[in-house]
Amino acid sequence: MKKILKAVLPAGFKANGVACGLKRSGKLDLALIYSEFLAVACAKFTTNSIIAAPLILCKKHLRSAKRFQAVLVNSGNANCFTGKAGIRDASECARVVARELKIAKNSVLVNSTGIIGKRLEVARIKQAIPGLVSGLSSAGIHKAKRAIMTTDTFSKEVTVSLKIGARTVHICGIAKGAGMIAPDMATMLCFIMTDADISKAALNRALTCSVENSFNCITVDGCMSTNDTVAVLANAAAGNQVITGGKTLRDFSNALASVCLELAKMVVKDAEGATKFIRIDVFGARDQGEAKVVALSIANSVLFKAAVFGENPNFGRVAQAVGASGIDIKESQLKIKLGPLKGKQVKLKVDLSRGKAKATVFTSDLTPEYIKINAEYN
């Protein structure tokens, strides 16, 4: 498996990004990803019960269609908490993209990120779509990756390649953050394109496992977004023997997991106001679920995160967060090892001494700058 920290579109994919006027700054705010070939698609969405309109539409398309060819994403507006009008707006965007690309409407996925509770300016989007489509190209992914950014300070992109039989398969992912930080303006979105030939069932298994061990293992402020989406399109352009299980699925899953983990770490590194990247390893748990609950309880502790910002080796705050996680642990079982706090990377190891399971979670410190950014945003 080869990995580069750049976006290189797999065979059969094109992309583009334009500024349609949703962002007052005039920056790129509308992205399109297109597959020349019919692709299978899987997606994971936020579990927040208030979910954004485009996600509702995506779920409908994923149920009704078998193949997909396009993903339209705008930044600057989340199209969330916008009622039935919001769903009509998302649907209208999908319709115009389908018309311009001459593809089926339910083969288009849509997504949005930005402020919650404001109607989407559909007219601006519709007006920009013809130009967005006519400008599609392989290199256009570099515009697309910037058009999905909101408070991100750098673009998040990775491409891996691996052999499936005699063929080389590529997986390219782009994402925006900044984690679950500021979900009303900076939702986590990730789009993955691959030229692998893979069954939908196999792709879903690979994606479920990859997301569980990457995006579901990061937290910035514990705030769950209304728009979180990870979607993958596989268009079979690599011509490999179709992946349905066995070793080829394991290889593909590992590569997909690597893409997701790399992007998830970038999201944490770009967390608003953060000065530290914190890795938390919890060992000795009864099962992986327990290990993860404990790791997330520490990672979401405002006090722990403030202590790390202050380079304050306060292991009492770790003990407090472990005890508050809801697991019934005895003081004598708990071993805490907090690494040096001076650098940009901080490592915490927690041993629960009651089993063999483990989990790893990534988070950032909590800083006065984070509060300022989120207090002052309008």
Place this chain on the structure above:
Amino acid sequence: MKKILKAVLPAGFKANGVACGLKRSGKLDLALIYSEFLAVACAKFTTNSIIAAPLILCKKHLRSAKRFQAVLVNSGNANCFTGKAGIRDASECARVVARELKIAKNSVLVNSTGIIGKRLEVARIKQAIPGLVSGLSSAGIHKAKRAIMTTDTFSKEVTVSLKIGARTVHICGIAKGAGMIAPDMATMLCFIMTDADISKAALNRALTCSVENSFNCITVDGCMSTNDTVAVLANAAAGNQVITGGKTLRDFSNALASVCLELAKMVVKDAEGATKFIRIDVFGARDQGEAKVVALSIANSVLFKAAVFGENPNFGRVAQAVGASGIDIKESQLKIKLGPLKGKQVKLKVDLSRGKAKATVFTSDLTPEYIKINAEYN
């Protein structure tokens, strides 16, 4: 019912506070509350599974004894995460207090607040106990209330009186905060003294209900402490007909609830770095538990609290927190009303439109100052 925001000890109670040297600042750090008469006692403790040594001892005494006469509390050290040695230390303190007061050892309750993970300097405490006992007086409550403070900027005290039959009964409470903020240095403790004659079962019912609607309805940073304690002693000195149920219990419960709620609000108002006191009312829930889960989800949202600090009327952050609370609510059901943000008091009303139950929760905003305080503490 009459209420004053001062501590006035009920009949039969004395108290004192001294500086025994646990606080490097030389401030008061050891408090004693004493009842001349045998009192019934009830207490509620943290549900963190890592609990401090004195709480373990208290639980043992509350199981083994029927009547209580003293509460010893130190600040400057939480005696938590200190293993069996910590329990021996707490026990030794109780033994010396009992010897000096000539009362049974298991009639003494003990508590501690301060840093986690350091052995208690028992020698300092033991040396101070004779003077602490000889100086007991009614007015000594004003030293006791200060001796339990850590990062508190003001003492928290309230006294109510009410008629039970022909007799006047008094309930006096003192507390320290600052909420669940900084539980490794500033645990929430509350001690309530009453001269009411009340059965233990009735007292326990009154306390359970009072705590549920006061201390369990406040949050500062969502961090659950290892030392949280609310304890009440009732010594029957008022000579009322014993309260066991019916109207007199309802009246007493209301008065006790009023004491707890007043102290709980003071704890939130004194939260580290806070500039706003936020009241969150959730209406239209299926049951009270659901209303409280939603209210606490909002109250613990770092993003919502940062928005309030910035006087930023961002109702999308409220919707996000409601949806993330785990209840299955539809967007169309949710009504949010956020009051003016300019003043010191902020009111938020959330209607879930699916039932008749409601809950109220109090919290503070989250500020850069909070992060600084907790980053810099050593």
